[in-house]
Amino acid sequence: MNYKHPELRERLSAEYALGTLRGAARRRFERLMARDSELSARVAAWEERLAHMAWSSAPVVRVPDRNWSAIQQRIQPMPNRQRPGLWNSLAFWRGLGMVASVLAVVLLILPGPQPSAPDAMPERVAMVTEAGSESASWLITAAAGGQQIMARAISPPAMPEGEVCVLWLVWPDGAVRAIGVLPEEGEMRLPMPAMDRQPYQAQVAVTIERSSELPMTRPAGPKVFSGPWMQL
Amino acid sequence: MPRSGAPTRRIPLLSSFLYRVSAPKPDTPVTDPNPDLEKLLSACALGDRDAFQRLYLATSPKLFGIAVRILGSEAQAEECLQDAYVKIWQRAGDYRPHLASPVTWLVTIVRNGALDRLRRNRRQLELADPAHLEFLMDEHATAPGPAGEESDAVLLRECLKQLREDQRRCIEIAYFEGLSHGEVAERTGNALGTVKTWIRRGLQELRRCLDASV
8 A cells, every 4th residue: 555645644544543444454554653753643633633523522421429539539649547456556666666776786787788780791682673664663681591681662663542562572382471561761671570481592572462451471462573582 | 529628617608608609510510611621631740639620520521421422331431430530640741732632632541441441341241222322422413512612612513513424423433432344334234335435434524624614
């Protein structure tokens, strides 16, 4: 398809915003939109039109008062409940104070802790690049035998509301482990799940998932990248 | 909304009278005639609960209407609305005025939440009684907008009226129920090609009408 044709761009933008553009066509359109600001502006304009259509065509419905109380309760910063038991026990706090003082003295006497070990040198690297894109979306590095995984966003695709890119390790025998959600910007350490497998024997893969379905044990969404680790 | 600590405390009768006058009447829940939603959202981002309440009063009847329209059930829509406002409170700081108008941002949060819920439940949920949906849609066609409605909403209403009934209906079903062309065709009992054409022409028409009037 020739995505340069203005009429087609307009039609696809409208159908993307409406939600009738589906499947592979939708994903292809999303990839195009990520690096075509004119296209994403068209989509934004359609989202405006349709949201205002919804706003003015939906009926005004009286909301039951209990709804507001329920919301208020859910946005309380911390429930200020009086908890009986240990928390309110003077003896407990006295005891804790005593122990803490002793600990403080002990720590003063002991030699200070060694400066914490700097991050291990990266041993493997994977460039996550979308098919057809020239620049990398993320740089994934692994250190300490694969126990430390860092993801740095370079030019990640813009994700629609409610969807995220998830990093996976996929072994040749089909075993799959979710490593985490890739950051939209900056660098992030992804917690490595405890596993009995060699991280470096796996392929690195990225899928698009609905954030409401996380955490997940197997990918459900489309795979947008898959590649091996490169040794440094 | 109790006005605790109001200066009129010494005259309890007067204060309760004032409260009754200023409290939202059951049938007209929109209190603030023309609130600046953008300002309210940025106040929410700073943790201003009063602003959040004003935002809620100004927008919840409409957003509830949208959730009911999508889910076809008031009980489901209530839960959906609660989730949506908790999200709005938590993510008000993510709102970017240059990317979307406040209404679009709010509607998108509610619609996404409601469609997620709909898809999750679709297997167990008996599909909403179509007669109920028809009733809701007929209601909006004639009901006047809330007081203080901005002129672009009136304009949009006019543009929607100009669409052919079948075009408008297909667009609304696709939007509110998250359905594909094929599913809309199945739902309305029309041929797939016909539905595609109606939706395409309807969208073109909508845009032409809105752009011409700006």
